[in-house]
Amino acid sequence: MKYLKKSFLFFCLAFGLFCCSFFQPVCAQQPSDSLDYYRKVALQPQNAPQLLKAKSYFNKQYNIAQEMNEYNLAMYHLYFLGSLAYKTGDYYESEQYLVEALEFSNKTNPSAYKKELRKSILNLLGNNYKEQQNRDKANEIYERVLELAENATDSAIVYNNISIVYRNANELTHAREELEKAYSILPKVKDSLTTALILDNLGFLMSTDGDDGLPLMFKALDIREKVGDASKTFTSYSHLSEYYQEKGDITNAKLYANKALDFSNKIKSPSYRNRALGLLVDLSDDNYAREFKVLNDSLLKTDQDRENDFALLKYDYSEFQREALESQLEEERQRSRAVISGLIALSIGLISIVTFYLLRARHRKEKLQQVINTESRISKQVHDEVANNVFQIMTKFENDSNEQKDLVEELNDLYYKARDISNQHGLVDSSKPILESLEELMESYETDRTNIVVKGLTDVKWKVYSDIYKTTIYKVLQELLINMKKYSKATLVLFVFEMDGKKLKIIYSDNGEGTDLVKHTGLLNTENRIYSIGGTITFESKPKHGFKAKIVI
Amino acid sequence: MKFNRVLINDDHDAIGESVAQVLMSNGITNIEKTQYCDEAYLKIKKAELDQDPFDLLITDLSFKSDYRNDNLSSGEELITKLTQDYPDLAIIVYSMKDQLQKVRFLIKNRGVNGYVCKDRKGSKELGESLNVVASGKAYLSPQVCKALQPKSNMEIDDFDIRLINLLSKGMSQEEISEDLKSKNLKPSSLSSIEKRLNRLKIQFKANNTTHLVSITKDLGLI
Incomplete structure (x- = not known):
C-alpha cells in the first residue's frame, strides 16, 4: 500500500499527458x-x-x-x-x-x-x-x-480524471467506480491510447483492491507499445513494476523498473528518470538506500504539500482576482445596461415627440386641405348661385327699362363683390405650373395705375413644394394683392423671391397708404394660412409709408 | 358674313334668355339652347350630320356639376373638343371669369373668336362682338383686352439691382459702365445700361435716376 500511495504523485504527472488528446484542430489555414x-x-x-x-x-x-x-x-x-x-x-x-x-x-x-x-x-x-x-x-x-461530452472517448477521459481526483483524496472505492464507468463504455471508445489509459489505471486500482488487474495492465502496455508512445509506455512499465513489488515478485518488479529506466532515458526527462530510479531503489537490497528513499519521499511529499498549498494560495488569489474582475464586469454590464435603458427611454421619448409632431403636422395639413376644399366649394357656390343670380336679375332689369338705373348699379356692385369672393377662394388650378398661376395673379392686379415688379419668381424651384404649399403661397399673395387693391392706393408693388438656405423668403412691398397694422380679417387669414404650413409672416407698415410683409417658409 | 344658326350654352335659363334676346335684336332667329356641355356637343354633332350646322356657339365656362356623369364638365373642355372636331365653328365665350391668362389661352391656343365678360355691360358687348367676330376679327371685353397685348414685363434681375445700387452711390452712367467693364461684367456698354435704366424707370414709375433710387430704397429693394 505504501508504494501505491507514493505512486500517486507520479500517477498525476503521467496523467497530464492524456488530457484531451482527442482534440483535433480544424483550422485549415494554419x-x-x-x-x-x-x-x-x-x-x-x-x-x-x-x-x-x-x-x-x-x-x-x-x-x-x-x-x-x-x-x-x-x-x-x-x-x-x-x-x-x-x-x-x-x-x-x-x-x-x-x-x-x-x-x-x-x-x-x-x-x-x-x-x-x-x-x-x-x-x-x-x-x-x-x-x-x-x-x-x-x-x-x-x-x-x-x-x-459527445462521444465515449470524451466521457471515458472525464471519468478517468474524476477517478484520479478521488484517488488523490484516497477514496479508492469511488475512484474505482468512476473507472468502471469508463470501462463499461470502452467498446465505444475509438482512441486506442485512451483505451490503454483506462485499462492501465483500472487494472492498477483493481490489483490494490485485491482483484486481478494484471491482464488489463498488460493489455494497456500492449496498446501503448504498438502506438509507440514513450512516456505512456513508461507509465505502464512503472505501474507493472509497482504491481509486482506489491505482490512480492521482486524479479518482475526489477525487470519492469529497468524497462521504465530505459524509457526515461529515451524521454530525457529528469523527473521520469528520478521516478524510474526511485522504483529501483525501492527494490534494491541496500537498506541505506531504501531508508534514504523513504526519507527523501516524505521530504518531497512535504515540499509538494507546501507547493500545493502555495499553488492553492495562488489559485485563491487568482480566484479573488477573477471575482473582482467579474464584479467589475458585472458593474460594467449594469452600467451599460443602465446606459442602454437610458438610450431606449430617450429613443422612445424622441420617437413619441417626433410622432406627435408628425401627427400634428399631418393633422394640420389635413385641416388645411379641408379648409381649402370647403373654401373652393363655397367659392363655386357663390359664383354659380349668388353671382349668377344677381347677374340674371341685373340683365332682366337692364332689358326692362332705364328707370331702374340705380338699382342696376347697386346690383352690379353686388355682382362684383360676389364674384370677387368667388375668385379669392376658388381652387388654384393645380394642373398648371404654379409659376404661371402666380404670374397670372400678379398680372391681373397690374393696372394703368399700379405697376407690379417681381424679382426672382422664376428662380424658385417650385417643384420641391407640395400642392398644399403652393396653394397656400398663392392664396397669401392673392390676399396681399386684394388688400393692396382695396385699401392702399399703391402705384407700385414689389415682390422679391429668394432662397435663404433651405427656406423660401418672399418679400412684399408697396408704396401705398400703409396701415397702423390693426389687423383686419384679411391679414389674420393670411397669418393663419402661413402658420398652418409652418411658415412665418411679419408685417411692417406705418400710415403713409407703404406696407411691407416678409414671409419665410 | 352674318351668323344664321346659333347655339347658346349656359346653365342659367335667364342668362340664356337674355343672350337670345341680344341675338334676336341683331336679327338672328335660328337659336337653340343647351344647359350642359355634353348636350351642346351632341347637338352640334347632330346638326353637322344633318347638314344643318351651327355657325356660332356662345358658351359659358363654368357649369354646375350635374348628377349625371359628365364627359365634358366645363366650357373649356367643350371648346377644346370642338376646335379639334369642328374647327370652322365660331365660338364666343360669355363668362364671369376675367383672368387674363385664361382669356389669352382661349384666344391664342384654342382659337376662340370672342371673349365677353358677364357684367352689366355684357349684353351690349355681346351685341358688338357678334359683328366683330362675324367680320373675322377677335373681340374682347375692355377689361380683358390686355390679354392680346404682349405680356407686361414685371420681372427684374440681380443685374438691375446692381445698377440701382451703383446709381445710389452717386455714380454716373459712364462711371457705371467703366465699373462693370473693370469687373468683366456684361452688358457694360453705355447704351445697354441706358436701356436697362429706362426700362426700370418705367417699371418703377420714376421720372429720373435719382427718383428711381429713392423709390427702390423706399420699397426696400436696395
Whole structure:
C-alpha cells in the first residue's frame, strides 16, 4: 500500500499527458507543419526543451490571432499555452490561460468547433484544480465537461480524471467506480491510447483492491507499445513494476523498473528518470538506500504539500482576482445596461415627440386641405348661385327699362363683390405650373395705375413644394394683392423671391397708404394660412409709408 | 358674313334668355339652347350630320356639376373638343371669369373668336362682338383686352439691382459702365445700361435716376 500511495504523485504527472488528446484542430489555414508538431509537443511532450519552443511558438500564434480578431484561433492557441503550462507544473499560469480562453469563447458564435475546444479547455482546467488538490472545484468542472461530452472517448477521459481526483483524496472505492464507468463504455471508445489509459489505471486500482488487474495492465502496455508512445509506455512499465513489488515478485518488479529506466532515458526527462530510479531503489537490497528513499519521499511529499498549498494560495488569489474582475464586469454590464435603458427611454421619448409632431403636422395639413376644399366649394357656390343670380336679375332689369338705373348699379356692385369672393377662394388650378398661376395673379392686379415688379419668381424651384404649399403661397399673395387693391392706393408693388438656405423668403412691398397694422380679417387669414404650413409672416407698415410683409417658409 | 344658326350654352335659363334676346335684336332667329356641355356637343354633332350646322356657339365656362356623369364638365373642355372636331365653328365665350391668362389661352391656343365678360355691360358687348367676330376679327371685353397685348414685363434681375445700387452711390452712367467693364461684367456698354435704366424707370414709375433710387430704397429693394 505504501508504494501505491507514493505512486500517486507520479500517477498525476503521467496523467497530464492524456488530457484531451482527442482534440483535433480544424483550422485549415494554419501553417500545418509546425502547428502539427508543436500541437503534439503541447499535448504529449516527449522531452523538456520542446516545451519551451512550443510555448514561444503558441505565444506568437496567439498574438497574431488576437490582432486579427480571430477569437476561435486565439482560444485554440491559448488552450495549448495552458496545456504547456500545465505540463511544466505551473498550474496558476495554466489556469490564467484557460480562463482567458473561456472568456474568448463567450465572444464567438456557437459552433461545433468551439464546443469541442471549450470541452478541452474545461477538462484541462479541471486537471489544474485536481493538481491543486481542489477536489470540489475539479469535480465541478469535470461534471461540466461531462455534460459537453459527445462521444465515449470524451466521457471515458472525464471519468478517468474524476477517478484520479478521488484517488488523490484516497477514496479508492469511488475512484474505482468512476473507472468502471469508463470501462463499461470502452467498446465505444475509438482512441486506442485512451483505451490503454483506462485499462492501465483500472487494472492498477483493481490489483490494490485485491482483484486481478494484471491482464488489463498488460493489455494497456500492449496498446501503448504498438502506438509507440514513450512516456505512456513508461507509465505502464512503472505501474507493472509497482504491481509486482506489491505482490512480492521482486524479479518482475526489477525487470519492469529497468524497462521504465530505459524509457526515461529515451524521454530525457529528469523527473521520469528520478521516478524510474526511485522504483529501483525501492527494490534494491541496500537498506541505506531504501531508508534514504523513504526519507527523501516524505521530504518531497512535504515540499509538494507546501507547493500545493502555495499553488492553492495562488489559485485563491487568482480566484479573488477573477471575482473582482467579474464584479467589475458585472458593474460594467449594469452600467451599460443602465446606459442602454437610458438610450431606449430617450429613443422612445424622441420617437413619441417626433410622432406627435408628425401627427400634428399631418393633422394640420389635413385641416388645411379641408379648409381649402370647403373654401373652393363655397367659392363655386357663390359664383354659380349668388353671382349668377344677381347677374340674371341685373340683365332682366337692364332689358326692362332705364328707370331702374340705380338699382342696376347697386346690383352690379353686388355682382362684383360676389364674384370677387368667388375668385379669392376658388381652387388654384393645380394642373398648371404654379409659376404661371402666380404670374397670372400678379398680372391681373397690374393696372394703368399700379405697376407690379417681381424679382426672382422664376428662380424658385417650385417643384420641391407640395400642392398644399403652393396653394397656400398663392392664396397669401392673392390676399396681399386684394388688400393692396382695396385699401392702399399703391402705384407700385414689389415682390422679391429668394432662397435663404433651405427656406423660401418672399418679400412684399408697396408704396401705398400703409396701415397702423390693426389687423383686419384679411391679414389674420393670411397669418393663419402661413402658420398652418409652418411658415412665418411679419408685417411692417406705418400710415403713409407703404406696407411691407416678409414671409419665410 | 352674318351668323344664321346659333347655339347658346349656359346653365342659367335667364342668362340664356337674355343672350337670345341680344341675338334676336341683331336679327338672328335660328337659336337653340343647351344647359350642359355634353348636350351642346351632341347637338352640334347632330346638326353637322344633318347638314344643318351651327355657325356660332356662345358658351359659358363654368357649369354646375350635374348628377349625371359628365364627359365634358366645363366650357373649356367643350371648346377644346370642338376646335379639334369642328374647327370652322365660331365660338364666343360669355363668362364671369376675367383672368387674363385664361382669356389669352382661349384666344391664342384654342382659337376662340370672342371673349365677353358677364357684367352689366355684357349684353351690349355681346351685341358688338357678334359683328366683330362675324367680320373675322377677335373681340374682347375692355377689361380683358390686355390679354392680346404682349405680356407686361414685371420681372427684374440681380443685374438691375446692381445698377440701382451703383446709381445710389452717386455714380454716373459712364462711371457705371467703366465699373462693370473693370469687373468683366456684361452688358457694360453705355447704351445697354441706358436701356436697362429706362426700362426700370418705367417699371418703377420714376421720372429720373435719382427718383428711381429713392423709390427702390423706399420699397426696400436696395
